Amino acid sequence: MVEVGDRSVSGDVLAGSVGAVAGDGTLREPNKLAFDDPWIWLAAGWRDLWQAPAIGLTYGAIFALAALALALGLLSLEAHSLFPALAGGFLLLAPFFAMGLYETSRRMAAREPVTLGAALGAGFTAKGQIAFFGVALMIVFLVWLELAFILLVLFMGGGGLPPPSQFLSTLLFTLPGLGLLVVGSIVGGVLAAIVFAMSAVAVPMLLVERIDAVTAMRASIQAVVANPKPMSLWAALIAGMIAAGFATLLLGLIVAFPLIGHTTWHVYQAVYGPRPSN
Numbered sequence: 001m002v003e004v005g006d007r008s009v010s011g012d013v014l015a016g017s018v019g020a021v022a023g024d025g026t027l028r029e030p031n032k033l034a035f036d037d038p039w040i041w042l043a044a045g046w047r048d049l050w051q052a053p054a055i056g057l058t059y060g061a062i063f064a065l066a067a068l069a070l071a072l073g074l075l076s077l078e079a080h081s082l083f084p085a086l087a088g089g090f091l092l093l094a095p096f097f098a099m100g101l102y103e104t105s106r107r108m109a110a111r112e113p114v115t116l117g118a119a120l121g122a123g124f125t126a127k128g129q130i131a132f133f134g135v136a137l138m139i140v141f142l143v144w145l146e147l148a149f150i151l152l153v154l155f156m157g158g159g160g161l162p163p164p165s166q167f168l169s170t171l172l173f174t175l176p177g178l179g180l181l182v183v184g185s186i187v188g189g190v191l192a193a194i195v196f197a198m199s200a201v202a203v204p205m206l207l208v209e210r211i212d213a214v215t216a217m218r219a220s221i222q223a224v225v226a227n228p229k230p231m232s233l234w235a236a237l238i239a240g241m242i243a244a245g246f247a248t249l250l251l252g253l254i255v256a257f258p259l260i261g262h263t264t265w266h267v268y269q270a271v272y273g274p275r276p277s278n
Contacts, residue, residue, distance in 0.1 A: 019209040020201075020219035020272045027215070030223040030271045037270060038234040045263025048105045049255075052114050055104050056258030059119075063097065064245075064253040066090070071250075081167045085148035088188050089141045091242060094257070095199040096134045101261025102204040102268075109269075122207060130206050132213040137195065144191050148184065155180035196235050197224040204268040223271040234267065 100119030245253035
């Protein structure tokens with residue numbers, strides 16, 4: 001038996017025998033969650049991370065190195081002012097990149113062999129639908145970039161970006177800069193909320209259930225709408241961990257990214273796993 005939240009269920013259930021889609025093909029009602037459940041999911045994700053640290057930390061290191069490469073590339077082009085916009089868009093794609101972490105947690109729950117090769121090969125059983133989901137995230141990413149550049153032109157004019165030495169002062173201590181910061185944060189927050197709702201449990205679902213990507217996104221949105229308080233707390237925890245990762249010069253992402261990935265599997269199980277008995 002394996003613990004999911006405050007329940008104990010068998011490994012075959014965790015492997016996906018209970019899911020978002022009922023036997024007649026309709027979406028199941030998501031389980032009702034308590035406000036503090038995200039802390040339970042996070043603890044379960046933490047346990048998974050340290051049961052297979054080589055896999056999780058490898059994913060985290062790759063993610064951190066990709067962010068570092070993005071930052072260094074922008075610095076070399078003297079366009080580091082674009083880093084917030086590109087980093088935000090990069091994070092929108094993170095649910096797709098974390099597939100191997102979901103698969104690792106699934107294998108742990110089902111007591112199947114856990115290897116880096118299996119993690120890297122995650123998604124091939126439903127590669128068409130997962131690829132479709134990845135395209136959907138990429139579209140949102142491109143929309144965000146387009147909006148970011150439009151806002152930049154609207155608030156900063158056609159003169160281009162301020163020089164690196166003046167970027168922060170321009171952003172924080174001028175009216176155009178503050179306008180860009182406030183409006184950009186609102187627009188980015190709305191897009192992030194949309195991506196969070198459509199991807200909160202969609203990719204783990206696609207790994208174990210024979211459903212299409214649109215149904216997975218609908219089920220994910222349904223889960224978020226049905227549980228606004230715990231899902232809002234979970235979104236805040238994700239934002240906090242990512243912010244801490246960037247604040248530690250990307251080193252924190254080595255742990256934060258796999259922790260979020262492993263935890264997401266437990267979110268899926270809590271929402272569409274077996275209902276708790278009262």
